[in-house]
Each structure stands twice: as C-alpha cells, then as structure tokens.
Amino acid sequence: MAPQARVDGMTGAEGGDGRDAGAERPLLLGVRHHGPGSARAVRAALDAARPRAVLIEGPPEADALIPLAADEDMRPPVALLAHAVDEPGRSVFWPLAEFSPEWVALRWSLEHGVPARFIDLPATHTLAWESEDPQRRAGTRDTGGGRGTEGEPGTEDRRGAGDGHAYEEHEEGAVAGDGVRGDPLGALAAIAGYDDAERWWEDVVEHRSAGPKDPFAPFAALEEAMSALRQACDSDATAGGDHRDLVREAYMRGRMRLAQREFGADAVAVVCGAWHVPALRRKSSAAADRTLLKGLPKVRADMTWVPWTHRRLARAGGYGAGIDSPGWYAHLFGAPDRPVERWLTKVAVLLRAQDRIVSSAHVIEAVRLAGTLAALRGRPLPGLSETTDAVRAVLCEGSDVPLALIHDRLVVGDVLGEVPATAPAVPLQRDLDRLQRRLRLRPEAEERELALDLRKENDAERSRLLHRLRLLRVGWGEPAASPGSTGTFRETWRLRWEPELAVRTAEAGVWGTTVLAAATAKAEADAIGARGLAEVTGLAEHCLRAGLPDALPTVMRVLADRAALDTDVGHLARALPALVRALRYGDVRGTGTGALAEVATGLAERIFVGLPPACASLDADAADEMRRQMDAVHGAVAMLEETAAPPAGGGGLRERWRGVLRVLGARDSVAGVVRGRAVRLLLDEGELSGDEAARLMGLALSRGTPPPDAAAWIEGFAGGGAGSGLLLVHDERLLALVDGWLTGVPAEAFTDVLPLLRRTFSAYEAGVRRTLGELVRRGPGTPGDGPGAGPGRPGFAAGLDAGRADAVLPVVRLLLGLDLGTTTDDDALTGVGT
Incomplete structure (x- = not known):
C-alpha cells in the first residue's frame, strides 16, 4: 500500500x-x-x-x-x-x-x-x-458497540459510548449483514486469514518493533x-x-x-x-x-x-468500542523494552502474593515457552495468547483457577483514574468529594471490605454517609454480614467505586447540594410516594441508620397514616420487624426513637387482635407465609418489650403475644402449619410443658386428622429455624409420636405427604438426621442400654456414663491451666469453679 x-x-x-x-x-x-x-x-x-x-x-x-x-x-x-x-x-x-x-x-x-x-x-x-x-x-443493545451511553445504569441505553469513546460502532463486534461497516478490523483480519481481530491487530500493529522509518x-x-x-x-x-x-x-x-x-x-x-x-x-x-x-x-x-477504570474499558463491561485486555495494552504501551519478560514478572509477583510457589526459573522457562509458541505460530513476537499459554503451563501447572485470577487482576485490571479537584462538578459531587477526604474513604475500583465500629465517631459518620448514598441510589457500598459479630454497633460494607456512580451523583443533585440535604429530601419524597406500609417502615429504618432527623417527622407521619388505614394483618406483620430493628439504632447512633416506639407498639396491638381471624382458612402457600411472619413477629415482640412502655391496658407485650399463640395453637380452623408453629413457640418460651406439648401433638396426629393436615402440623412444629431437629433428638416422647404417626399413614396418602415431610427433615443438619435415624432404628422411648446406646453410639441411657464423662477431664484441666500431675479427680474442678 x-x-x-x-x-x-x-x-x-x-x-x-x-x-x-x-x-x-x-x-x-x-x-x-x-x-x-x-x-x-x-x-x-x-x-x-x-x-x-x-x-x-x-x-x-x-x-x-x-x-x-x-x-x-x-x-x-x-x-x-x-x-x-x-x-x-x-x-x-x-x-x-x-x-x-x-x-x-x-x-x-x-x-x-x-x-x-x-x-x-x-x-x-x-x-x-x-x-x-x-x-x-x-433498551435494546447494539453488539457492534453502539453510539449510545456507555454502561450507564438507569438510562435507556447501556451500550458502548461511542466511536471508541461515545459513538463508534465500527471498531468491534460481530460481522453480519453490513458487518464490514460494523467491524472493519474484523473484516481486514478475515481477509488476512485470521479468525481473531485482536490477534491480527497485535501482529500487524502492536508487534511492529521499530516500525517503518516513515x-x-x-x-x-x-x-x-x-x-x-x-x-x-x-x-x-x-x-x-x-x-x-x-x-x-x-x-x-x-x-x-x-x-x-x-x-x-x-x-x-x-x-x-x-x-x-x-x-x-x-x-x-x-x-x-x-x-x-x-x-x-x-x-x-x-x-x-470523571475517573474511569480499566475494567470499564473491557468489552465485557458493556462498552462497545472496548478491548478485551486493557491491562495488557497498558503494559505494552508503558513497557520500555522486553515486554514479555516484564509481563511474566508481574504475573509471578501476583501469584506469589497468593502464596503460590513461583521461582525465577519458572519465569525464565515461561519466557522461553512463549517465544517458542510465537515462532511455531508464525507470529513476530509473543502476544497475549502465547504468554497466557505459557503462564498456564509453567506458572499455573495447567490449572485455569489461578489463570482466572491473572486475567481479572492483570489482563483486565482494576486501575482507577483520577481527576483534579478543579474539574467542573455538580455541588453534590463536590460535597461528596469533601466528605470522602475528611472521612478518609478513598474511592477504589477494586472491591474491598470495610468494617465499622459505630461507637467510634469517624466510623459512625462513615456509616451515615454510605447509608445516605444508598438512599440516593449511589451504590458505592453494599452492606455485608459482619463476621464473628451480631452486635448492632458493628457494620461491614463492601465498597467498590464504578465510573457510572458519577452519573448517579449528578442525577441525585436534583435533591440538594449536599449529601445530607439531598438524602433528607429524597427520603421525604420516597415516604410520600411509597406504595405500601412495609416500604415506609423500611424507609424509617433507613433514615435512622443514615442519621436523617429532619426527614423522620415526615416519614413517621406517613407511617402512622398508613398503619392506621392498612387493615391487612400480613402487611402489619411484615412492617413490625423493620420498625423494631430500627429501634436498636437509638442507643448506638444517638438517634431519638420515641415516636417510632409508639407506632411499633400500636402496630403490635393491631397484630394481636387481627392475627387469629387472619389465620383461618388459608391455603398452603398463604399458611407457610403466615408461619414465617409469625416467627418474625415473635422475635420483634421480645425486642420491642425491652424498649417500649407497657401498654395502657396492662400486661406486657410478650404476655399478650403468648395469649395469641395459645389461641392459634388450639383453634381447629387455623392451618396446621400455623398451629404447629404456635405450639413450638410456646414450648420454646417455657409457657408450655413437655407433657402438654406431647398431648397437643398427639391430638394433631390422631387418626381422625387427614394426613396432609398432620404433616403440615409437623412442618410448623419441627420445621424451619436453626436447631428445630434437636427438639426431637432430646425429647424422645415427641419423636415417638411422630414415628408412630408416620408408620400409620395409609399407603394411598403417603405419596401426598412425602414432599412436605422431605422439606421438613431435609433442612436438618447431617448430624441431627443421623442421630434421629439411630434413635428411630433402636426405637424411641426404649431403654438406653440397648445396642443403640453403647459408648460412641447415639441415644440416651438411664443414667450418666461416668467413664465417658471422665474422658473429658484432662482436656478441661488443660483449658483451666491445672497441673495434670497433681489433680486426679473432678473435685479439683469443683474447687476451681468456686
């Protein structure tokens, strides 16, 4: 040419x-x-x-x-x-x-x-x-790369922003129909005999060493x-x-x-x-x-x-004019010489950081292999495919697991750019930048976990900022489970800054010029426009977490109005747990929750009155949903009584709730799964003796009860929740009743109840299921000195096995720091305890 x-x-x-x-x-x-x-x-x-x-x-x-x-x-x-x-x-x-x-x-x-x-x-x-x-x-998507907005959630088009930037659909994409226009480089690669446009481009452009003099x-x-x-x-x-x-x-x-x-x-x-x-x-x-x-x-x-990331330059991120390997291209552009050697050194550093054994000899051998592969394939220099094959064979020992890490961290990468503070920005973005600097929360492209102790002022402010941004739909952080802690004073967040969050921030600027003002206005507007009671209660909880005292009056007014007008007990039951959870933040965050406690107490009272009629004549799905709501209300009532004032009519909230459970457990018109759950909750609370629970179970599993209803009662009593199976392990009378009923189910009805029973018992832990099997094999309620109750076998004997109990004493002495040579009986342990 x-x-x-x-x-x-x-x-x-x-x-x-x-x-x-x-x-x-x-x-x-x-x-x-x-x-x-x-x-x-x-x-x-x-x-x-x-x-x-x-x-x-x-x-x-x-x-x-x-x-x-x-x-x-x-x-x-x-x-x-x-x-x-x-x-x-x-x-x-x-x-x-x-x-x-x-x-x-x-x-x-x-x-x-x-x-x-x-x-x-x-x-x-x-x-x-x-x-x-x-x-x-x-909302269609142009696989050619498109002239639409680049990966911007919340807009109609999520395609690659352009001509390599905002419009170009001619650089990448599939060649079909007017494929030459849609992918000219792909067409040129095909003419040259390549099936991969990226590889062709590397050979004819990227791997030109000195290039022509002109x-x-x-x-x-x-x-x-x-x-x-x-x-x-x-x-x-x-x-x-x-x-x-x-x-x-x-x-x-x-x-x-x-x-x-x-x-x-x-x-x-x-x-x-x-x-x-x-x-x-x-x-x-x-x-x-x-x-x-x-x-x-x-x-x-x-x-x-705005800042951008290498990951967002990748085609996998939805950017139509993107490239497969921005990290690799950045390396090629920045490497002054010996790009393959420098790249494989980066790979070795990454793998060593992951505790993989990679030596200098590995790197040298990988360099040689990449060069050999390039020569065999007729390429001027090793490209990404050759270096990747060499890394897989030499550094990863044929495994694709570490290779995926290399692709994610190096080939694509999480490099996040920076823009100067003098760049134009909406006032909300400037306030967010100021808060990020003051709270030392640096935006990063790589996902990281942030653990917060809300008793510390700086951590509490960080938490409020992240919650306010979530309310504004700026999803910088997502709440995560706090490992090893269930206290309300700890929070864990997963943070990751994406470029499109700059657009989210600009969009949220219509609500105010600061994060606090914008979040307050957004919360008030969301409360007024909320469709259901549960949505408003969740918003009240969010306002407390985000520290929005100016928004709470509006939210509470809407909440009180919705609660007064809503007659659906299911809606009230779904709303109560969120309100009670929100009450916990009064002590931790210093936020007043008096009005919230009043609304929650009134909500609980309405649930107590309306729940028994609402539980009558429910189908299977509705009864199962009601059982879950009962569990949530049960926990919420216990927490609410500790924070709210006693009701005017006398009697604590928990006592009134127990009365509701007694009514539900004894009423035949109530669905079996709800009755069984009510009996179980009363038993766990100590309000029902073992004998009474066995009597109620015997009635529910009597021959006059249709097998599906009896199976539903068992599901409510022994299913769901952690530790449900342990009740049957430790109370063999209940296990004997279940076993006796199950063996008496007619063959024609057994097929109908089997799915429900499988759902109940398959939720138990493997150890619990194994113990129940052993108990059933030897027969629940039989003396414990049989073949199923020997040393090392599950079951219960008539008395304690002193030999097995003594076996743990050396370990206990070691934990307590006692002298193993002088202490020979368990009296020493008793003395330590006193």
Whole structure:
C-alpha cells in the first residue's frame, strides 16, 4: 500500500510515494481507539509533522476541559462525561486511557503549546438523538458497540459510548449483514486469514518493533484499507449506510474547514477513528454538509472529566468500542523494552502474593515457552495468547483457577483514574468529594471490605454517609454480614467505586447540594410516594441508620397514616420487624426513637387482635407465609418489650403475644402449619410443658386428622429455624409420636405427604438426621442400654456414663491451666469453679 503523502508545510518534504505533499491535506491520522500501537504511531507522526493545530474526535463542548489533561492530578483512565442538564441520568461517556491515541494527541498538544480542539458532533445533539431513538428507548443493545451511553445504569441505553469513546460502532463486534461497516478490523483480519481481530491487530500493529522509518506509512496503509472497505459498503445496496455517521462526518468536515482557515490549510492534524478517514478525505461542499446538519435535535448539556477504570474499558463491561485486555495494552504501551519478560514478572509477583510457589526459573522457562509458541505460530513476537499459554503451563501447572485470577487482576485490571479537584462538578459531587477526604474513604475500583465500629465517631459518620448514598441510589457500598459479630454497633460494607456512580451523583443533585440535604429530601419524597406500609417502615429504618432527623417527622407521619388505614394483618406483620430493628439504632447512633416506639407498639396491638381471624382458612402457600411472619413477629415482640412502655391496658407485650399463640395453637380452623408453629413457640418460651406439648401433638396426629393436615402440623412444629431437629433428638416422647404417626399413614396418602415431610427433615443438619435415624432404628422411648446406646453410639441411657464423662477431664484441666500431675479427680474442678 502506498504511504500517505505528507503535508508540505509540516514536513518540508514530499510524501513517501513521490506525490506532491500539498495535494492531500490536512494530515489525517486514522486510529484504533484504545490501541497502544496507534498511540505510539500518533506520537511519532505528530513529532515529525509538527502541526499548528490538532483536531481530535470528541465533543466540542469539552474544548474548555482540555487544559485539565495537563494537571498533575489528572491520571488516566478518565472519561469525558456529558449529561442532560434537565435529566442528569441521560448521559454519554468518552473514555480515554493512557494508551488511547486521543489522549496521546491531547498531551502532545499541551506539551508543545499547540491548540487542540474536539471536532465530533456536539453532545447536545448526541443526547437529544439518543432520547429520540425508539430502539434505544426500548433498551435494546447494539453488539457492534453502539453510539449510545456507555454502561450507564438507569438510562435507556447501556451500550458502548461511542466511536471508541461515545459513538463508534465500527471498531468491534460481530460481522453480519453490513458487518464490514460494523467491524472493519474484523473484516481486514478475515481477509488476512485470521479468525481473531485482536490477534491480527497485535501482529500487524502492536508487534511492529521499530516500525517503518516513515512515521506516516501506517496511517496511509490503514486509510487505503478503510477506503476499500467503505467503497465495498457503498456499493452494497443492502448495507444502506449509517445516517448518523454521515451527519457526524459532515460536522467534522465543517470543523476542519474552520481550523484550516485559522491555522492554514496544511498546518492541521486530525486524529479520528480510521473508519472516518476516507469520508473526511473526500471533497464535499460546505452547503451539502450544512444540509445534513439542519434540524438536529438539541438538549442542554453539561460536561466534565470523571475517573474511569480499566475494567470499564473491557468489552465485557458493556462498552462497545472496548478491548478485551486493557491491562495488557497498558503494559505494552508503558513497557520500555522486553515486554514479555516484564509481563511474566508481574504475573509471578501476583501469584506469589497468593502464596503460590513461583521461582525465577519458572519465569525464565515461561519466557522461553512463549517465544517458542510465537515462532511455531508464525507470529513476530509473543502476544497475549502465547504468554497466557505459557503462564498456564509453567506458572499455573495447567490449572485455569489461578489463570482466572491473572486475567481479572492483570489482563483486565482494576486501575482507577483520577481527576483534579478543579474539574467542573455538580455541588453534590463536590460535597461528596469533601466528605470522602475528611472521612478518609478513598474511592477504589477494586472491591474491598470495610468494617465499622459505630461507637467510634469517624466510623459512625462513615456509616451515615454510605447509608445516605444508598438512599440516593449511589451504590458505592453494599452492606455485608459482619463476621464473628451480631452486635448492632458493628457494620461491614463492601465498597467498590464504578465510573457510572458519577452519573448517579449528578442525577441525585436534583435533591440538594449536599449529601445530607439531598438524602433528607429524597427520603421525604420516597415516604410520600411509597406504595405500601412495609416500604415506609423500611424507609424509617433507613433514615435512622443514615442519621436523617429532619426527614423522620415526615416519614413517621406517613407511617402512622398508613398503619392506621392498612387493615391487612400480613402487611402489619411484615412492617413490625423493620420498625423494631430500627429501634436498636437509638442507643448506638444517638438517634431519638420515641415516636417510632409508639407506632411499633400500636402496630403490635393491631397484630394481636387481627392475627387469629387472619389465620383461618388459608391455603398452603398463604399458611407457610403466615408461619414465617409469625416467627418474625415473635422475635420483634421480645425486642420491642425491652424498649417500649407497657401498654395502657396492662400486661406486657410478650404476655399478650403468648395469649395469641395459645389461641392459634388450639383453634381447629387455623392451618396446621400455623398451629404447629404456635405450639413450638410456646414450648420454646417455657409457657408450655413437655407433657402438654406431647398431648397437643398427639391430638394433631390422631387418626381422625387427614394426613396432609398432620404433616403440615409437623412442618410448623419441627420445621424451619436453626436447631428445630434437636427438639426431637432430646425429647424422645415427641419423636415417638411422630414415628408412630408416620408408620400409620395409609399407603394411598403417603405419596401426598412425602414432599412436605422431605422439606421438613431435609433442612436438618447431617448430624441431627443421623442421630434421629439411630434413635428411630433402636426405637424411641426404649431403654438406653440397648445396642443403640453403647459408648460412641447415639441415644440416651438411664443414667450418666461416668467413664465417658471422665474422658473429658484432662482436656478441661488443660483449658483451666491445672497441673495434670497433681489433680486426679473432678473435685479439683469443683474447687476451681468456686
């Protein structure tokens, strides 16, 4: 392919093909977005050409933000973010990595004092165009990479933001239909005999060592190839063309004309996607271009820089113009020499951090193997596939488990960029940045756990901030179970900062200029618009956790109104546990909960009155749901009595609740699973003796009870909850009743009750099931000196086995620090205890 003729005024020489350089201008540098080879070539071409102005594919509203790229606090990957002023959730990103050709062009222009300008279609049109596209309103996804918003949850389109940034759908994707237009690099790779476009690009671009002496030759070759592909598309009647591309290219040509008039026709360099170069080279009248641009929709748009991550550059993240291996490309761009050796050293460091045995000899052998594989496959240098195969064989010993870690941490990576504090931002974002610095909560791309002790003021403030952000739908942190602690003064969070959270923050800015004010306003609006009582009670709990005292009056007023009007006992039962949980935060966080306790007490009273009638004539699913609600109410009542004042009518809440359980346990019209659960709760509370429980079980399992009802009673009594099976292990009378009933179930009914029984007993722990089996085998209730009750066997003897009890004494003495040589009987242990 003939190299591109260089511009006379920039190079002072003819083009590589001997043609007059002034015949083709300006200098068009077609690139692959996020391609380190393209980035290096752009730098070399700009160094050789020394243009007086650099035009870059991107939204022109960002021209004012270009100087920030030289700020010492600006560290890629970053992205230009544009969002609609009146609808912040509608947004577009233009991501840039250190190895992006556009970023290299920006930095080159700033370092050399050369004006840089963006020339793509303005974001004000792009955002309006997205909202008018019915396909995007339907939430469809363009596998080609799309011209929609980049991975932005909450918007209609979640596709790759563009032309390597916001629009380009021509760099990646499947080749089908107008596949050349959708994936020109894939088409070129297929022509060259490759089945993988990434591998072809590495061979022809990334692995060029010194490259040709003419720095413009790669661009000329790529332009010639793209011209042939576009010509094929234009001649294909079925391809049709892409109207948006035509509009964008018309706008870019207009910006190029203005720059040429200002700086000179031969003094401008343009960095854009290679697909657009033939269209920008083609002569077109200004009038024709203005016709294409007439009548474009517009919205008001704001623009800023936001941090980005390598993970969000990956195609797996939903970014259409993304790449498979941003971490690998960053390494190729940044490695001054010996990239394979340096890469495998990084891999060795990562594996050693995971306590895997990796020596220098492993690294040396992996380097040799990667080079051998490249030679066998006819590649100029080892690529990612060769190094990955070498790592799998040598460093991972054939296992794909550590290889997955390497791919996640290194090939993709969690590098998070930074933007300077002087970058434009909505007031809410600035307040969030201030709080992050004050509370020492640094946003990080890699997920990490944060344990908080709410008794410490700084940790309590961190907790309130994270809860407020969750209420604003800014999901920086997600609550997690606290290992080894059930106290209310501990919280554990999983934190991970994603770039789209900047859009969430901008969207939440409509509620206020600070996190506290925005969360308060959002809580009040959510309370007023809540659809159900449980939603309001959950919001009250959230307000207490987030420390929003100004929102609580509105939430409590709505809660009292909804509770007074709601007659569904199920809704009340679902709401009570959340209210009682919220009461716990009064002591830990110093938040007043008096009004909340009054509402919770009134809610409990209504549940006590309405629960027995609500439990009558329930089908199986409704009865099972009611059983779960009973468990939740049971725990909530016990906690509520400790914090709330006694009811005016006398008697504690727990005593009144026990009366409700007695009614439910004795009423035949109540579903069996509910009756069984009521009896079990009374037994656990000590309000029912073992004999009475056995009597009630005997009645429920009598021959007059239909087998399905009896099985449901067993499910309620012995199923659900931790430790349910231990009751049958320790009370053999109950086990004998169950066993006797089960053996008496008629054969024709056994098939009907079997699924319910399997659900009941399969929930027991394996040890409990094994012990119950042994007890049933020897027969529950028989003397314990039989074959099932010997040493080492489960079961119960008539008295204590002194020999087995004495066997634990040496261990107890060791734990207590007693002298094993002088203490020979258990009297010493008794003395220690006193």
